[in-house]
């Protein structure tokens with residue numbers, strides 16, 4: 001353990017520049033429409049540069065490495081299209097549909113996904129391994145009316161470090177207007193063959209022996225039972241959580257309904273990130289402390305979402321990420337939730353604007369208005385170039401996470417005494433300090449959405465900064481020898 005104390009004060013004068021982002025909120029809040037009569041001081045007074053920055057520098061986005069740039073360029077919209085069309089060809093993939101037919105139903109889809117992952121594994125020089133895991137769900141008096149096997153297909157790319165895993169998932173089951181209709185066609189192209197195609201395509205590209213192995217492992221999952229009650233993701237999250245030792249899932253990305261911008265900006269993807277974790281994950285004492293320090297916006301899920309913006313908004317992905325501070329859309333739920341409930345940071349990607357005639361609807365043409373309207377979740381409504389860009393956002397995130405040193409643990413801030421300096425201290429990441437080149441302290445004004453400032457403090461576990469903890473939110477992150485940063489962690493009172 002390093003115990004060097006570093007005092008950093010009055011270093012270089014830096015101007016804080018927010019991360020570049022064309023947030024779609026600007027569509028609703030058109031800056032050009034602000035009346036000229038509006039008092040200029042509201043927008044330009046010196047308070048907008050407060051708190052003052054006398055140390056550190058602007059926190060800039062992390063540009064993709066050479067390997068990552070090649071990986072993102074290899075993501076192929078045609079492969080994504082072929083995956084979605086193949087999944088749709090099984091007619092229905094309803095969780096209660098047949099599991100014995102080779103051509104129709106969820107069993108045939110499960111076996112095809114397994115075989116497809118196996119093809120990538122066979123070409124991976126032993127890097128990728130595939131498993132179909134599952135259990136029998138008893139009738140639940142709700143959406144499962146008879147005992148049904150729930151199967152998750154998981155391909156895992158084994159990293160060079162033990163004990164660290166990132167998970168990406170889409171659900172391969174589908175539904176109709178009637179959630180219990182397991183016989184009618186339910187193509188599920190957008191919901192959620194699109195998300196499954198993202199998992200498959202990234203598994204194919206990232207397991208290519210042309211690229212170095214990542215530090216952490218990555219699990220590419222396709223789960224069932226989502227529409228019947230998140231059963232497949234629940235099983236997967238609990239399988240990791242109940243393993244001995246508990247699997248250290250450092251981040252989970254759920255892709256559900258990522259098939260089309262539906263007329264909205266095609267270069268934006270929404271990212272849902274939960275605030276306060278459930279009390280089963282963070283007890284009332286910790287929650288009390290979180291509320292006391294104004295840490296409700298700095299949960300592991302929110303800081304994972306901030307990380308996505310830093311590494312995945314660039315010309316290699318062609319996308320902007322619109323973070324939404326919410327578990328999910330109204331009236332909806334998704335496979336990231338069981339992971340959050342198991343205590344893992346988890347977030348959800350969903351297209352920027354949904355077309356509700358094209359999801360959870362029987363395939364039919366409605367002529368009642370005189371103009372024929374096609375209902376149903378059909379591949380013709382998917383934008384494969386858009387899905388490829390979403391896959392690149394996920395790829396940039398996963399590869400950056402898996403090559404980072406992970407996150408420091410037990411990040412604390414000294415609150416023993418009043419003062420205008422701040423002392424932070426922490427323990428190494430779960431994977432150890434072998435791959436840590438330096439730690440970085442990041443901060444932002446309490447009302448700012450993303451980390452605006454950063455200072456490299458070296459390979460230490462304690463630092464005192466000439467910046468008041470009362471005025472900013474502090475986080476600490478680790479940076480690898482190759483320059484990959486990890487997710488920042490909020491400091492709690494020690």
Ligand SMILES: [Zn+2]
Pocket residue numbers: 171191192226256257
């Ligand atoms: Zn879905």
